[in-house]
Amino acid sequence: METYLHYALFISLQFCFLIQLYFLIANQSKLNKFKPVESLPEVLIPVSVIISARNEANNLRENLPSILEQNYPDFEVVVINDCSYDASGDVLDEMKEKYPRLKVVTITEHDRFKTGKKFALTLGIKAAKNEYLLFTDADCVPASDNWITYMAANFTKPAQIVLGYSPYKKTRNFLNPFIRFETIKTAINYLSAAVRGDAYMGIGRNLAYTKTLFFGAKGFAAHMHVISGDDDLFVNQNATADNTAIEMNPDSFVYTDAKTTLNSLFRQKKRHFGVGKLYKARHRRILSIDAASGFLFYILLTLCLVFNFEPLLAAGLFMFRLIFQLIIYNKLFKRLDGKGLLWYLPFFDAIYYIYLNTFGLIGTFIKTTQWK
Structure with a gap:
């Protein structure tokens, strides 16, 4: 036996x-086998960068200029100030005086109606004047001033969704190596799936799609009851073999800070993994x-x-x-x-x-x- x-x-x-x-x-x-574009492409399509921010005064002050000063001929940056009670509003008011490309949408807290990121993004998309939408977060910074160019270049192909990559910054924190390792493994999986024509997720820190696709799919309505999933669930439900492209040029990367404590990492991953049960079968x-x-x-x-x-x-x-x-x-x-x-x-x-x-x-x- x-x-x-x-x-x-x-x-x-x-x-x-x-x-x-x-x-x-x-x-x-x-x-x-995927070969990213090496030389800087020439792109002229108008782009709206959309950022939802809640109590992100420090991050907005530090990171927003690198987005507003992108080397791209025609773009706007729409920041949704989502019920912030820190100095986010003051920071954005100061920046609006310096950067005419900046558009601010302000949401105030309602006693009976609790907003979430999907609601904020929906208002930002409605406020955006352009068809081509590029998303990131307030705690993110592009690797170069050609980030918009590389991401937008994929819209010249028959693509309505562009999946980018967002690595974490390298630090000496004991959690950092594994967080970066896990991020790369995740990226290899979802980018490979997209190359094979079966994209199943994207990362909201570096993601683009068209306004037509968003409203044609009725936005986030199918999963508005779930707190997360504005990025991966939207891609999972709307990506096809023909409408999805990926971008892997290092200048298109968007960096952010990794969590530094087990408690904060747990909260983040619990939120991320909670939407997986709504993926396609x-x-x-x-x-x-x-x-x-x-x-x-x-x-x-x-x-x-x-x-x-x-x-x-x-x-x-x-x-x-x-x-x-x-x-x-x-x-x-x-x-x-x-x-x-x-x-x-x-x-x-x-x-x-x-x-x-x-x-x-x-x-x-x-x-x-x-x-x-």
Whole structure:
């Protein structure tokens, strides 16, 4: 009986190994073939940059100038001051005097009606004068003054959605390496899926789409009852193989600060993972299989080593998968500003799958009631 259990254990490990190998080759490797535009494109279409800000006075003061001073001929910046009770209003008033491109939409708190980010963004989109909309957050800063150019260039193709990338700044905080690692892994997955014609999410810190698409899809109406999801749920429900493009030029990146405490990271990820259950069924299925097989791979590998059942073969499967990861990730991590993080791969990859399953369960059963 014990021998049968050992064989079942090892066969299960092999099965999880094959599933993980499939995701590496069939999905993630596709992104290596994508070639971003190297030279600065010439783009003239008018763009509206939209930012929803609640109590972001310091971030607006520090980051908004880098957006208002973009090297682009025709754009406006619409900032929604969403029920702020700090100095956000004063900061925006000062900037309006200096930057004629800035348009401010102010929302005041109502006793009986609680607003959220989706409501704020909807008002900002209505206030925007242009068809092409580019979204980011108040705590974000573009990597260059050509950010708008690179993102907007994708609208010259038959695209209505443009998925960008938003890495976290590198710091010495103990959480920072893993947060950056997880962000790159997430980006590899959603950008690869878009390259394959099956986009399932985007990141609101660097995302663009058309006003026509937004109102044609009735905005966020299908998921207005969920506090999060203004970015990934909108993309999940409206992206197609023909209307979605990605942008990976380093000058198109938008940087932000990572969380520095476990408590703040927990709140953020609980909010993010809470919307996954509303993804399309095939996307939920694919993401669940990847997360479960990766988690079980490490559990079964550990059991094989601990109970000394085919330890060399089990270790060989681990090394084979690791080598494939290094081959596929080497170029991608460099392109996504995570070159040094590959050294952490054997350790962080195991944590990553534990993290995915943990927050997946938390997001399923615990409801988030505020976006900020």
